[in-house]
Amino acid sequence: MYPDSRCSLEHENAFQLLVATVLSAQCTDARVNLVTPELFARFPTPAALADALQEELEEIIRTTGFFRSKTKSLLGLSAALEDRFDGRVPSSVEELTSLPGVGRKTANVVLGVAYGIAEGVVVDTHVKRIAYRLGLTRQTDPEMVEQDLIALLPEKERVVFTHRMIDHGRAICVARKPRCAECDLHDICPSSLV
C-alpha cells in the first residue's frame, strides 16, 4: 500500500518546508501549495520574510486559515532563525520547538523530511485517527499516541509510515465516512465496518 508515499507540501529546502508546515495547521496541504509559490517568490529567505509587512503576509496566506496567528508565527520564527540560528533551520526537536508557532508535529516533519532524522513520529490528525482505528494506540493525546508509535516503529519506518497514513486518511480512512469496503486493512482493523 502506498509504496511511494512522501511529503506532499511543496518545498525546495528546509526553510520552505518549515514555513509550509506551519501553514498546514487545520488546512489541506493542497491549499498550502496554492499560496507558497507566491510566498517563496517574494520572501525566499528568513531574512526577507522577517522583514515582510504584516498586511502583505496576511493577504498572501489568508486562505490557509488562522492567518493572523500564522503571520505572527512566520514573522517570529524568521526573526528567530536570523537572530539565533544564523539564518539556518536547526535540526533538533528542542531547537525547532523553541521557534514561535512550531510544536512537536511541525518539528518532526522538518526533522524527518528535510534532515532524515526520525527520533519521533509525526502525529497529525490523520495519523492520530488511523492509529486509533487500527488499534495501534488507545491514547487520544497526540504526544501519547506518538509514544505508542515510537515503540511500534523502527526509525527507518517512521517517516514513510506517516506519509502512508496521510495518503490512506485522505483516500480511504477518511474522518467522517471511512470507505472500509475499499480498504486493504479491513480484515485486520478492529474498527472496520465490513
Add this chain to the structure above:
DNA sequence: ATCCCGAGGG
C-alpha cells in the same frame, strides 16, 4: 455541521 499534515494561552 464537520473536517483539514496544530499551536498557544488560560
Add this chain to the structure above:
DNA sequence: CCCTCTGGAT
C-alpha cells in the same frame, strides 16, 4: 484540561 484562532471544501 479547556478554549481560541480562520478559510475553504464537502
